[in-house]
Amino acid sequence: MNPKLDSAQLGVAVRISRIDWDQMSHDEGRRLREFGLMEGIEVTPLHRGSLFSRDPLALAIGRMQVIIRARQAAMIEVASTAP
Incomplete structure (x- = not known):
């Protein structure tokens, strides 16, 4: 498991x-798809909520920056982009 x-x-x-x-709920899934979050794409985690919380998580997707909840990020498996 990744x-x-x-x-x-x-x-x-x-x-x-x-x-x-x-x-995820239907609305959560729709929102993430609208942001372009799909299997195979590259994202860069930028920063997390605050000193006391890991929520929300800011991501760079191409030239766009989006915010998702830590709970949603926990449902997304990732792999290194290194060869």
């Missing part, structure tokens, strides 16, 4: 290998 996006190192690009769509 690591999850919620524990990925900040500033290091990762590739989404699997998203557990069944764990």
Whole structure:
């Protein structure tokens, strides 16, 4: 099993290998798809909420920056982009 996006190192690009769509509500899944979060794309975790919370998580997807909840990031498996 691959690591999850919620524990990925900040500033290091990762590739989404699997998203557990069944764990999300229809609206959550639709929102993430609208952001372009799909298997195979590269994302870079930028920063987490605050000193006391890991929620939310800011991501760079191409030239766009989006915010997702840590709970949603925990449903996304990632892999290294290194060859």
